[in-house]
Amino acid sequence: MKSQRGLSFFLVIFLILIIVGCIAIGFYLVRLDNVIRTKFEGQRWDIPAKVYARPLEIYNQAPVSEVNLIQELNMLGYHKAENYEHPGSFVLKGNNVLIHTRGFDFGDNSTEPEQVLDLKFAQDEIVDVKTTKPTETGMTRLEPLLIGGIYPQHNEDRVLIKLKDVPQPLIDALISTEDRDFYSHHGISVRGTARAVFSNITGGRRQGGSTLTQQLVKNFFLSPEQTYKRKINEALMAILLEMHYSKSEILEAYLNEVHLGQNGNYSINGYGLASQFYFGLPLRELNIAQQAFLVGLVQGPSLYNPWRNPERAKERRDVVLNNMLTTGYLSQQQYDKEIARPLGVIEKPSLGPTRFPDFMDIVRRQLRAEYQDSDLTNQGLRIFTTLDPVAQTNIQNAFKDSIENLTKRNPRALNDLQGAVLIQRPDNGELVAAVGSSQDFTGFNRTIDAKRQVGSLLKPAIYINAIESGRYNWASLIQDTYISIGSNGKTWTPKNYGGGEHGMVPMVQALEHSYNLAAVRMGQEFGVSAFTNNLRKFGVTSDIPPYPSTFLGAVNMSPMEVLSIYGNFATGGFKYPTKSIRAVVDQNGKVLDRYSLNVQQTIDPAAAYVLNYGLQQVMHSGTGQAAYRSLPNNLNLAGKSGTTNDARDSWFAGYSGNYVAVVWLGLDNNKVIGLTGSSGALPVWTNVMKQLHQQPVNLTQPDDVQWQWIDVPTGNLSAQGCSNAMYIPLLAGHVPTQSTPCAMPNQPMPDNNASAPATSSDDPLENLINQTTESHPNNTAPSAPPQVISSGSSN
Template identity: 65%
Template sequence: MNLSRGFAFISMVLVIIILAGFVGLGIYTVRLDYIVRDKFEGKRWEIPAKVFARPLELFNGALVTPDNLKQELKLLNYKKTDNYESPGTYVDKGSMVYVHTRGFDFGDSTEPEQVLEITTDGQQVIDVRSTQQNGTGIARLEPILVGGIYPRHNEDRVLIQLPKVPQPLIDALIATEDRKFYNHHGVSLRGIARAMVSNMTGGPRQGGSTLTQQLVKNFYLSPERTLKRKANEALMALLVEMHYSKNDILEAYLNEVNLGQNGNYSINGFGLASQFYFGQPLNELKLPQMAFLVGLVKGPSLYNPWRNPKLALERRNVVLHNMLVTGRIDQQQYDDAIKTKLNVIKKPTIGQSLFPDFLDVVRRQLKEEYQEVDLTSEGLRIFTTLDPIVQTSANKAFDTTIKQLIKRNPKKLEGLQGAVTIANPENGEILAVVGGSGMFTGFNRALDAKRQVGSLLKPIVYFNALESQRYTLISPISDAPVSITGMGMKDWKPKNYDGQSHGTVPLNYALAHSYNLATVRLGWELGIPSFINTLHTLGIDEDIKPYPSILLGAVNLSPMQVLGMYQVYAANGFRYAPRSIRSVVDAKGNPLQRYGLNVRQSLDPGGVYLLNYALQQVMRSGTGASAYATLPSNLNLAGKSGTTNDARDSWFAGYSGNYVAVVWLGHDDNSPIGLTGSSGALPVWINVMKQLNLAPVEPVQPTDVQWQWIDQASGNLSAQGCPGATYIPMLASTVPGQATPCGMLHLYGSQEAPYGETELDENGQPVYQQYARRVPEPANTGEASINLELPPDPETGKPPVVRRFWSSE
């Protein structure tokens, strides 16, 4: 009886334990079910923000050379072919190029896939035809992917939708990884048994996991190899299959699977892997390329094509054989495919930025307006102002010239650094940024290297002088020694670079040759507060101490800040806030923000027009003259060199009609480099600019500016052909009211004054027979007058007599 009771008690305990186990398993299963559905139906991936360059715009008159176009296509990994049947291909026929574009969704608009017929004359586009109707007259290539702003886990991916995945890729994946995918319910007992037998008998190690189990392992679980993890994997695979269709599971797998590593960045999904290994979208891949990607699933490190090309090729051929034996391809397709090389690109770029210096500028601008979490997990698309052609040219020219300079003086210039910034003067868009030579380390010299700028600030002095209307471009100014005292400092006695003074020189000559003494005298007369005010007007927000030395550039600025200043000069006084971003679009294509033009008239157009002329003289006969040994003189370039004390910094800032560029060279430790602005930064600037398709400087002449022939000696009106005459722009209010005799003769001819006061000589003849027509009218008289300075009498040597003549004409 007692035995019977004991058996019943034990049975009851066992039942309770079993029931508890089922309850526990049920609760655990419910918990796993929640985990499965929460992630699968929620935000599955943290998608990095993608940063794109500007799209190349093609229209009649666009300054795009054939080489520019082909370089852009190369950066986009378009393939040169004999036909243009497929997207991502082009046919080169010299001045005519046929391009089959891929199309692109910009969020607010979509550029369709189309075939373009582009004709150039060597310097610009003269005709564009398209297979798609376009009311704008502008066709755009897709923008180049510059890089990404990555999630916390450094995972990168390009999401793909199953309907857009090429069928051969799906066939290769199913044939190789899970041939019963469409028949099982998440777990393959046969596959598990086969793997166990193979592993126990010493055969090839097999996993036995279905695609669903692989997805679960990558999606939810850690990579540890324990019985508990395998049990969780199987249970969660069953739950996934219970809730979601095979297509949902397959699409998630295609986007989740890890297919490589690029530095710190994980390459996830076939969409990104296609770009990473081949530089092409998935839908442009051929059968052997798709088979290679599927082969990576087994081990992207083992089958890395750059480290283990032989193993990678063998694995690709295994995938192709799997497709053959499962009937996905025929014998001919197989034979053709295995003869094909891997054809991976030489150097992967996805995962690391093509242009890290520029991307750093973008990142900093974004941080001012977005939270970091929004940038790294929302899948934003950021469309920037970067011009890849300009950036590539700047990188190449900078690196080449730096190496040449170091080679000439390796002892002093070893470790020479620098920066280049380039913008469009018409809108302030930053086109290229070089933050230094060598690997990008995070210290972006274009932004972070604030150094004294030297003579780059001298144009402010000369602008203030011209705008004051007390000076013209040829006004005589003294370049004699000067000493300034006061403001709590000892006597400051600046010197010219050559150690000499040059007497009295014309204003524009002093600027062209960068005379320090003349600049200091002129700036001191106009006032330090006026100088600082103009500096602030140009966009420099620094706290500037009112020391006289600032007239010679004793102000620390970055190359980007200098770029903003010279953009104002290049844009006739209009200041556009430098910007690196055009728009930001969310993952659904909705524009979040547009960065429109922020423009204001900062400097008087008349004064800037005169300053442009003076800066053009710097290039024609001054410190920038060596540029015209390489660049065409009809470009009318404008610019200014800058050198600091002990030749620690070498600067050059200048512009064509379509590019404003600034170059700085120096050592990071601020030690002397022995280079002036003309011998260091200018050669870099020249080599950058000669790579670009330049437009001439053609500033719009303001209404208050007149061009006049002026006698350089006296400053009076003259005429073409007269000795000492120069043709210069002037503010109308500064046009002189006197003329030289030669000027009067050429301008107005030799005529007797029809009226007015005419003095006669002893023979009854008029002493002077000219009268004025082009001089200001006296108030309320309707008449004009001019004082004529007569030459001395050639026989008696008597001093000239001033005669006044009137005319209402």
């Protein structure tokens, strides 16, 4: 009887334990189920922000050469073909290029459709555009080049794809190789799980889950540890996942989650990104053999790395192709065709370090001033920038070539020569290109971080005060003689770069040959505060010392600030803040920010027009004339050189009608480089400008500006053919009222509608006698001012 009671007691306990265990298992399953549903139905992945270049705009008379178009197509991964049957291909046919575009979604219902373009070229522009899907605007866009990303802390990267966009052969390859029963099982394969457990118990090679669902669970929900608990969790969660979600949802998640390689510190996840990484192409443009290769990587991206182990990688690809043949997904004919293909991966990963790190750094700085880091690293934002990738690439190469040429002349002093280049569109402030180093990017972006003295670059900010005052014009004689200035108990005595004085000189000559003494005297007349106020208006944010030495550029500025200054001159007196971003779009296609034009008038347009003439004379017959001789004369270029004390820094800033460019050269340790602005930065500037499709400077002449012949010695009105006559733009309210005897018989009354000469050859400054270049140790300054003669005379 006792034994029966004891047995009953143990049975009750056993049943209780079973019930408790079932309840515990139930709670555990509920917890696992909650984990699955919370993550699978929420934001599944941290998607880094993707940064794109500007899209190439195509329309009739677009300033795009055939060479540059093909260069951009190659950068985008398009391939030259015999026909344009497939997207991502182009055909050359005489002066025509036929392109099968891929299409692109820019957000906010702004979508470029996939279509075929027929473009005709002549004289470096598109002269005719035919499209299969015309638009009302007559303009279409190529997809923008992906130039980088802003990654989450765990360094995962992926490009999300929809199942409907995945090529069927890739799915077939995956099913035939990784899980042939995928569409019939309920999350686990009993046979595969038993095999893995047995192998692990007996000490054999550890094996993972055998179904795609288990692989997804392992990668998506669990840690990589190999324990029985994890294996059990994997099986339970796979079953739960299949209970809640369709095979299509599970397969799509797998295709985006699977680990397929390593790009330095960044993990390559999903087939969308892997296609770009290994082949430089969108997934839908891969052939079957390439898709089979990607499927083969599932078993070991490192083991089958095509760059380190190409033979092993090809063997694995062939195994996948054979699986497709065995399961009937490929015919024998298809199999023979695909297995004969080479591996076909690109020479090096296409998603390596960005090709444009300096520009990307500028973009990141702007973004981080406006967005939280979490928004940039996990919200899937798309950043559309102003970068022209063809211009950037060509300018980078031209810059490095120029630096190498300069270094060869004096390898000892210039061995570590560094520099910066910035290119901007003056009419909207968009940054086109940025180069902040002649070597690899180290994080120190010289376009922003290098604060160096700028020398004579600031002289236009002096002469604009003289022009606006009405007391001076470009023909006015000003003193280039020694001056001493007391400041803070000390005496400052500036000098011309090569020493000496030039006496009384026309103001335009003082600017074009960069005379220091004349600039200081003019600066003193209007005061340091007026000069400083100009720089602030023009966009300078650095500290400006309140000392007269700032007239000669004794102030530290970055190339970006210099770019801002000269942007005011290039636009005729308007400031467009430099911008590197056009729009920010979230992962749902909604535009969060669109960076519109923000313009501010900084100079009276009449005074700016007059100042532009002086800067053009710098290029025509002054310190920038080497560029004038190298680039087309009809561009009417304007600019200014800058050289600092002891030639530690070499600068040149200038503009055409559609580009403002700034170049700085120097050493990071601030040692002497022995290059003036004309001998160092100007050749680089010239080489850089040759890479761009330039338009002439063509500022609109304001109504209150008129062109007149001025007698230099007296400042009175003169006439063509008179000696010492100079033809210059004047503020209408300050035209002289008296004329020289030479001009009296034929001198008309001032005409407000008078305009500039049709060609630069009418400029009398072209015939300056005894004209000098920027002072240089090897040049001798003239002992007397040059004689200015009329355009009717000759040297």
